[in-house]
C-alpha cells in the first residue's frame with residue numbers, strides 16, 4: 448500500500464519577477480513561461496504516474512498555484528482542490544502587493560526568528576511549519592495508499608521535510624526549490640499510523656528539461 452506525495456512548486460510567476468509580496472491580492476498568477484511550465488508539468492506527471500490509477504490534485508489558494516494545478520488536474524481528469532494550508536507565508540493584508548524588499552526592511556521585527564515573526568503581523572516560521580505540516584498530514588491520511596499531487600510554494604516543499612521527515616523546526620540546512628520543480632516522497636507504511644510512518648525522499652527539486660533561472 449504505497450502512498451505517493453508529489454510536491455510541485457508553481458511555475459514562474461509575475462510576483463516573483465516583480466519582487467512583490469504575492470498574497471491573495473498581490474499575486475497576479477503565472478507568466479507566459481509559467482503557463483508553459485505548468486503544461487509541461489502536467490505531461491511529465493501523467494507519464495510518471497500513469498500506472499497509479501486515480502490521482503488527487505491539491506493546490507494552495509494563491510493564483511500562481513491554482514493556475515499551475517489547472518492543467519495538471521485536467522491531465523488527470525480531476526478538479527484540483529484548493530487548500531489554504533498549503534499556502535506560502537500568510538502575510539498580513541497591508542503587505543499584500545508591497546515590494547518584498549520594502550516589507551522585509553520597513554516592517555522588520557527586531558529579534559524576529561523562529562517563533563517571533565520576521566515582519567510585523569506576519570506568521571512566524573514555526574506557525575507556518577505547523578500549518579503546512581498539518582495540511583500535508585491530513586491529505587496523506589485522506590489519500591493513504593494512493594498518489595496525490597500537491598501544488599504549492601517553496602515553503603510547501605520545505606514543510607514536507609518537517610511533516611514527513613521529522614526535521615526540527617529550525618533546520619540546520621537550507622533548501623533551494625526552483626519554480627516548476629517536482630519533489631516526491633513515498634511511504635509503504637500507514638501515513639496515519641503510530642509511530643509515524645517512515646517516508647522516502649525519491650526526488651528533490653527535479654526541473655526536468657528546464658534550466659534554472
Ligand SMILES: O=C(O)[C@@H](CO)OP(=O)(O)O
Pocket residue numbers: 456457462463468469535536599600601602
Ligand atoms: O511567496 C513567495 O514569494 C515565496 C516565498 O518564498 O514563495 P513562492 O515564490 O514559492 O510562492
